[in-house]
Amino acid sequence: MAQTPEALTNQLLDAAKVAGAEACDAVVVVGTSLSIEVREGTLEQAERAEGLDLGLRVLVGKRQANVSISDARPDAIREMAERAVAMAKEAPEDPYVGLADPGQLAAERDAGCLELSDPSAEPDPSMLQSDALATEAAAKAVNGVTQVQSATAGYSANDVWIAASNGFSGGYRRTSRGTYCTAIAGSGDGMERDYDGDSRIFASDMRDPADIGQSAGERAVGRLHARQPKTGAFPVLFDERISSSLLGHLLAAANGATVARGSGWLREKLGEQVLPTTLSVIEDPHRPRVTGSRMFDAEGLPTQRRAIVENGVLTGWTLDLANARKLGLSSTANAARGVSGPPSPSNWNVALTQGEKSRDALIKEMGTGLLVTSLIGSTINPNTGDYSRGAAGFWVENGELTHAINECTIAGNLHDMMRTLVPANDARQHLSRPVPSLLVEGLTLAGS
CATH class of the missing domain: 3.30.2290.10 (PmbA/TldD superfamily)
Known part of the structure; x- marks a missing residue:
């Protein structure tokens, strides 16, 4: 060139x-x-x-x-x-x-x-x-x-x-x-x-x-001979490979473009508790060797570390200039864009607080329930937070993995799910979105 x-x-x-x-x-x-x-x-x-x-x-x-x-x-x-x-x-x-x-x-x-x-x-x-x-x-x-x-x-x-x-x-x-x-x-x-x-x-x-x-x-090989689970309410452990999807739902609802449209299941929750008090969601765009890092956003504003959720409390929205002006706020330097469209709000490196226990320890503590390792499809109401997804993984009985599970649906509401999150300590720190395995109490499983 x-x-x-x-x-x-x-x-x-x-x-x-x-x-x-x-x-x-x-x-x-x-x-x-x-x-x-x-x-x-x-x-x-x-x-x-x-x-x-x-x-x-x-x-x-x-x-x-x-x-x-x-x-x-x-x-x-x-x-x-x-x-x-x-x-x-x-x-x-x-x-x-x-x-x-x-x-x-x-x-x-x-x-x-x-x-x-x-x-x-x-x-x-x-x-x-x-x-x-x-x-x-x-x-x-x-x-x-x-x-x-x-x-x-x-x-x-x-x-x-x-x-x-x-x-x-x-x-x-x-x-x-x-x-x-x-x-x-x-x-x-x-x-x-x-x-x-x-x-x-x-x-x-x-x-x-x-x-x-x-x-x-x-x-x-571990997924062979899978069966459908029993239908009922059980604890569900989202494996670290797919747990970031839960954080993704929270970030989408806290996106300034969503809020400026008057939608999103978090739109009335600013300043309120949305996670357990032990958990925070921290955005840090200055982590070395991480794909989401950057010194400035797509509008030339300086990026900075910020708490989206601090000690369980939602502290603010993710904003570019246009959506910040709509809401009477200041940009959080989160504008992203490609070559074919205007800037829009997006998150950089976002991490959820890790827990102190391993994934195996949470499996033992959950007793009987489902370890989800794969999610299929999505039916999520962005305004109410109603959550329903196809899932596969492993059945847990008396704290032990017993057999593979497929062809089941897990359902709940994101408001309730977020407030009961229990994190493990297995997040991969090199990822742009390091999120550990997450235990959620009382989700509805639809199986056999």
Whole structure:
């Protein structure tokens, strides 16, 4: 590419101003990706992609429009800007749109301290193939595994630059390395499958590929001979692999866009207890080597550590500038955006307080109930918090795992579920959303 992402954002801004934009911002993303898949010990598929995406938002008064292209030629950029301005002039007015004031912009924009990019060279395809083959071989070596559905390894790198007519200009580079495996055990109607995988910024932090394959195989075998559970009210333990979905429901209800629409099951709960007093939900966008880290948001505001829930009490909403203005509040520097749309609120690295007991200890304490390791589908009322999902996992009897469970539904209400959460101590700290296994009392199980 002849021009840097920074230079391209400057071209986009200049073209927008010439076309008649009163204010504007631009995003440029330059990315590469490499993916290798193997099957039965041989290469199944190899893909490499390179992409350039340019996004431009223009404002004319209180009207805005967004346009994106993948063509960096000067004529294409000029036409893009003219089209965006013409669209903005026809758009309805929105009293809440607008760029940040210059005094609000992040002063520190160097993301080097966050270690978002592995400085080592892009891996050779043969290296990724070797990882995928090792993963597949380890899964197939597990007694009871009948086939490996997929074994893949991949790498990606993205250079992102954001600039705006208010003077903001900043960017960063992100890399990712991943290995994944899905194994199948049994045959015919008794087939079961499960997976494992790992994704890190730095290749040196990756788990051993053989460990990933073996884990996927053992998980698949463990699901054989599954049965439906009894119908009734039982404690349910959400395994660490899927427990973050519960936190996701809370974060969605605390999103400023949801609240500004007058919806969301938490909309009347600001300042009230929504979790046990021992639990907090902390957002920290400055954790090194974590994918959700960033020094500034998509509107150029400085990110910072904050408590979304503190000692069980909901302290505030997740806000970008527009939704903050709608609610008469200040942005929490949580604006995210792609190249084809305006900013909207999103969370960065969010962690739930860990408990003191292990998952096994919680299993022993729960007596009789369900350990959920997989969730299927979703029927969740975003306004009332009514919760119903298909689930699979393992039945717990007298504190011991007895057999696999599938074809069941778990149901409750998020208000009640959140107030009874009991966390284990098994959260994986390298994740952007480290959430431990979570025990919830008294959910309704619908089975046989």
